[in-house]
Amino acid sequence: VQLVESGGGTVKPGGSLRLSCQASGYSTSGSYCMGWFRQAPGKEREGVASIDKNGKTDYADSVKGRFTISRDNAKNTVYLQVNSLKAEDTAMYYCAADRWLWRASLVNRDYGLWGQGTQVTVS
Secondary structure: OEEEEEOOEEEOOOOOEEEEEEEEOOOOOOOOEEEEEEEOOOOOOEEEEEEOOOOOEEEOOOOOOOEEEEEEHHHOEEEEEEOOOOHHHOEEEEEEEEOOOOOOOOOHHHOOEEOOOEEEEEO
C-alpha cells in the first residue's frame, strides 16, 4: 500500500488549501482508518485530523473549525481542507492509514502506513 500526498504550497495568512492523499495498492476502498499529521521544524509530529471507516472524525483542538477531513472511497482518496491558515500551521503534512484501527485517532503510533508528506507554508 502506498500513500501519496499532494496539494501543499505557500499561502498567505487567512488563505486555504486542499490537501489530498491518494492510496494505492489495496482493493478494498474504505477499509482503512485515515489520518493527517503535521511536523514543524524542531517539533514532534502531531495529529491534526482523522476519519474512521464509518466517516466519524476527530480533530486537534488547534484546528477545529478551520480544517475538514473527508474521504472519497471510490477514488481511494482522503482530503484535508485547510482554511483560515495561520503562520503556526506551517509544517510538513503527512497522510497515514491503518487497516486495524477501528476508530479515529490522532496518535502517531496507531498508524502503520505513512506517506512522504506535502509542505504547507503560511507566510
